[in-house]
Amino acid sequence: MAKLEKEKGDTTNSYIRAGARILGALLGRSPSTIATAGTSVLKERGDVGRAEERVKKYQADIEELGYELEEKLDEVAEEYDPDNIEIEEFAIKLRKTDIVVDGIALVWSAEQ
16 A cells, blocks of 8 residues: 555656656647656556556465455364364273272261
8 A cells, every 4th residue: 555655655746747748848848748647647547557556466365365364264164163072982991000099077066
C-alpha cells in the first residue's frame, strides 16, 4: 500500500513538473520540454497502474491463503476432535511394589 501511495504522489509531482515545463515552453523555452513533460506523466500513470495491479494481486493471494488456512484448520480440528478419538480400555494388574503408603490417619466420630 505504501508503494501505491508513493506512485500516486509521484504522479502528482509529474503533473506539476509537466505544467511547469509547458508554461516554460510557452514563455520561450525549448518546445521539446512539452514532449518530455507528457512522456513523464504517461510513465507515472503506468507506474500507478502497475502498482494497483500488484496490490489487487496481493489481496487476491491473501484471500486465497485465508481460504486455504481455514481448510487446513478444519482438517486439523476434525482429526483431533475428542469425539473422533477411539478410547481403548484395558486392565493393569497391580504389583506389591507399585503400592506405596505415604501416611496413615485415624478418624474418630462419636455417635450421638
